[in-house]
Amino acid sequence: MLSPLAGQVERYMDLLTARQKLVASNIANADTPGYHTQDIDFQTEFQNAAGGPPRTIEVQGLQVKNDGNDVSLDRESRLLSENAMRFQLASNLLRSEMRILRSAIQEGGKTS
Amino acid sequence: MSLFSVLSIGASGMAAQRIRAEILTQNLANAETTRTPDGGPYRRQDVIFESTPAESPFSSVFNAQMEAAGGVAVSQVVTDSGAPEMRYLPGHPDANSEGYVAFPKINPAEDMVDLMGAARNYQANVAAIGAVKDMIERSMDLFR
Numbered sequence: 001m002l003s004p005l006a007g008q009v010e011r012y013m014d015l016l017t018a019r020q021k022l023v024a025s026n027i028a029n030a031d032t033p034g035y036h037t038q039d040i041d042f043q044t045e046f047q048n049a050a051g052g053p054p055r056t057i058e059v060q061g062l063q064v065k066n067d068g069n070d071v072s073l074d075r076e077s078r079l080l081s082e083n084a085m086r087f088q089l090a091s092n093l094l095r096s097e098m099r100i101l102r103s104a105i106q107e108g109g110k111t112s
Numbered sequence: 113m114s115l116f117s118v119l120s121i122g123a124s125g126m127a128a129q130r131i132r133a134e135i136l137t138q139n140l141a142n143a144e145t146t147r148t149p150d151g152g153p154y155r156r157q158d159v160i161f162e163s164t165p166a167e168s169p170f171s172s173v174f175n176a177q178m179e180a181a182g183g184v185a186v187s188q189v190v191t192d193s194g195a196p197e198m199r200y201l202p203g204h205p206d207a208n209s210e211g212y213v214a215f216p217k218i219n220p221a222e223d224m225v226d227l228m229g230a231a232r233n234y235q236a237n238v239a240a241i242g243a244v245k246d247m248i249e250r251s252m253d254l255f256r
Binding site: 013016017020021023024025027028029030031032033035073076077080081083084087088091094095098 | 114115117118121122124125128129132160161162163182183184229232233236237239240241243244246247250251253254
C-alpha cells in the first residue's frame with residue numbers, strides 16, 4: 001500500500017541496524033586480544049536485491065596494536081553517530097510516507 | 113538481528129570493563145600488601161578478554177543468520193608469577209633472615225593508565241547503548 005520507496009527505506013534501516021550491531025560489538029571488543037574490526041559492505045548489500053542477511057567482512061588497512069587488535073575507537077564512534085543519524089533520517093522519511101497514507105484514509109471519507 | 117540484542121552487546125562491554133576496573137583497583141589497593149591468605153606478598157592480577165557470541169534475551173534464531181562475534185567477556189584472570197620486589201627493611205615483621213621483605217611488584221602508574229583505559233572504554237560502551245536506544249525510540253515513533 002505504501003510507495004515502493006518505503007520498501008527501500010525498510011531495507012536501508014535493516015542494514016543500519018546490522019551495521020550498528022557490528023559497531024557495538026567492535027566497541028565492546030576494543031580490548032580483546034586478536035580481535036579484528038568487522039563491518040558490512042553497505043553499498044553492495046543495499047544493491048543486493050535478493051535481500052537476506054548481510055555478510056560481515058573484516059575491515060582492512062587499520063592499524064594493528066601489539067596484541068593483534070585493530071579496533072579504532074575514533075572510527076567506531078564516528079560510525080556510531082553516523083548510523084544513528086541516518087536511521088533518524090530514514091525513520092522520519094518513513095513516518096512522512098505513513099502520514100500521507102493516513103491523511104488519504106481519513107480525508108477520503110469526508111464529503112467536502 | 114534486532115536492535116535489542118545490540119543493547120546486550122553494549123552491556124557485556126560495560127560488565128567486562130567494570131571487572132577490569134575492579135581488578136586494577138584491587139592491584140592499586142594492595143600495592144604494599146606483604147601478607148595474603150596464600151602466604152607471601154600480594155601478586156598483581158590482570159584480566160584477559162575474549163569475544164563471545166551475542167546473547168540475546170529473545171530468540172537467537174534471527175541472530176544466528178549473521179555470523180559475527182558479539183559481546184565480550186572476561187575469559188581469565190591471570191596472576192603475575194614474577195619474582196617479588198625485595199626491599200631491605202630489617203625491622204619489618206615479615207623480613208627474612210637477611211632483613212629483606214618481599215613486596216608486590218606493582219607499578220601504580222601502569223595500573224592507573226590501565227584504569228583510565230577501562231573508564232574510557234566503559235564510556236564508549238555507554239555511548240553505543242545511548243545511540244542504539246535512540247534508534248529504538250525512533251522506530252517506536254513510527255507507530256504513532
